[in-house]
Amino acid sequence: MRAEEETGRVTLAQVADEAGVSVSTVSKVLNGRQDVARPTRARIERLLELHGYRRAPGSAGEAPLIEIVFHELDSLWAMELIRGVEAVAKANTAAVVLTESGTRHAPGPEWLDGVLRRRPLGVVLVFSSLPPEVKHQLRSRSIPFVVIDPAGDPEPDVPSVGSANWSGGVAATRHLIECGHRRIAIITGPEDMLCSLARLDGFRSAMGMAGLEVDPGLVAYGDFHVEGGYRHALELLGRPDRPTAIFAGSDLQALGVLEAARVHGLRVPNDLSVVGYDDVAVAPWSSPALTTVHQPLREMAEAAAQMLLSLRDGGNPPTRLELSTSLVVRKSTAPPPEDA
Template identity: 50%
Template sequence: MVGTDNGRNVTIAMIARLAGVSVPTVSRVVNGRSDVAPQTRKRVEELLTRYGYRRRSPTRQTAAGLIDLVFNDLDSPWAVEIIRGVEEVARSSGVGTAVSAIHWRISSAKQWLDNMRARSTEGVILVTSMVNPPLHAEFCRLHIPVVIIDPAGVDPRESPTIGATNWAGSLSANQYLLGLGHRRIGFIAGPPHLMCSRARLDGYRAALGAAGVPVDPALVRPGNFHPETGYLAGTQLLALPDPPTAIFASSDQMALGVYEAVRKRGLRVPGDISVVGFDDLPEVRWCSPPLTTVRQPLAEMGMLAARTVLRLAGGEKTDSERLELATELVIRDSAAPPRRR
């Protein structure tokens, strides 16, 4: 509390509430930072003047804010790449990063929300999720901006979303396999509730359809982006009476699970079956053979999400509610023309 208005203490929180912005936004104006939209800065400064707010001395300035980065879980190198991108932007902007994994259990979500209220949060980045109505209402009440990476669906509240060109990436991977001569291509899907999973399945279907190759339902298997489901689906596909000559796994971790299924069957990649993944995680270039995969710019997605949150926290508008970064097929050694049977 740093000033008075007719005998009442004036706080940054009061000014933020009156201006309709977050507490960190007011703090940035008070501390003379440049990352605030001009109109927002003007509105906040007018309120600071009107209510007689007195700036603290430099030795007592408000602590730096945080970006809250929230995952369902953190048991994947995919999450590490997102964190790396967010932290790079946060560090250069003078804010911290608070990483949470809440598994979307009610108790975990409530504890996280209580913790978030107690700290100076610039904004929230949710990964592979949606904002449910009660949580959205709380974010609005606190004037906290939200950005979603790989949303579970189209958010009717129009929170900005960050993703990659999943359909195009899947299309290019399967066109590559078709170009090598494969006609029986297995597909291992991701969680069906995620937009990125559905886009990758649609890209697979589109590539086969354009080549005049019918989609065989027996070659499409469920997965959850983790190695165990890649191993299970790979085992099932290889056991078919007419198995695929190639498998496209819609995550690198599932592709590595397929590698193990191939090994346990006494077969070889790509001599007996070709394998292609999706993500281009750092370790897949070192597996044997190095994995052909679709590069998803995960760190860049984290960086863009962090920049977007900070822009929103500063009172700026986003250029688009849905932002997609380009994917790229990275050809290595795990795919080859099919062996004659």
């Protein structure tokens, strides 16, 4: 029995004995090998969980990699997160592995087999939550993980890094109100994502604090993509009582709003004000330059990677870290038309 395969509570030999298999079979399960029958794998996993098995950090075979997992890589904010993780990895002489898997809620099952074989220093998951069995499998191999901007309310034992989405929603809406707008629409993100709902709650709170009612017809749930912003904005701007301002829950959706305004023959910001969210690299270069809420994406990724390495080294970082957001005023907002 190698020292790195001992936990002080149970050894692989003990697990193998209880499971009625060889030590090498247990080792194959721990290393993510595919040549173990599914019922046998499940039996071994149950015993590992029952005994609270943990592989010692720094075990032989650990790769100097930080893995970052997205459900989709084709986005501007993904690049900011990648740069943040890369900066921390480089400072710690590690490389970065990018993986696209599953839905925005959890990575696919095929990813787990791969990560157990790769044995990275740790895993950063974006817009993901983890089923209990996945959490245990990662922990039993001493592969720490951190979730960035989780899709739902993260469980207390899941380390996560997010941003002040509610405050960002308040700041965006308050800015439009201070410009003089009263009919303000919002195109937030998906209904089943915590960040979307928090930005919407911030919008509602700012409207309420200003004594303004929220028209349910001016609330839309998008998908954080250009197409979603365009589609919803076409509908909103086609109303006879169209809004004079739109708060888009992402910069990509805001770009879709700008195109929908053009299709309707509206000038931004003369006829319509638009606020985005994220402050991705394209925001200052849109036409007009986009007023938006700056979400510190790169800093969030750096914090997640640092938290990951702290966990790997036996540290006790905070379970939940939330970074502040700020409003960046550019050229896409102005007072409403006098006849509005």
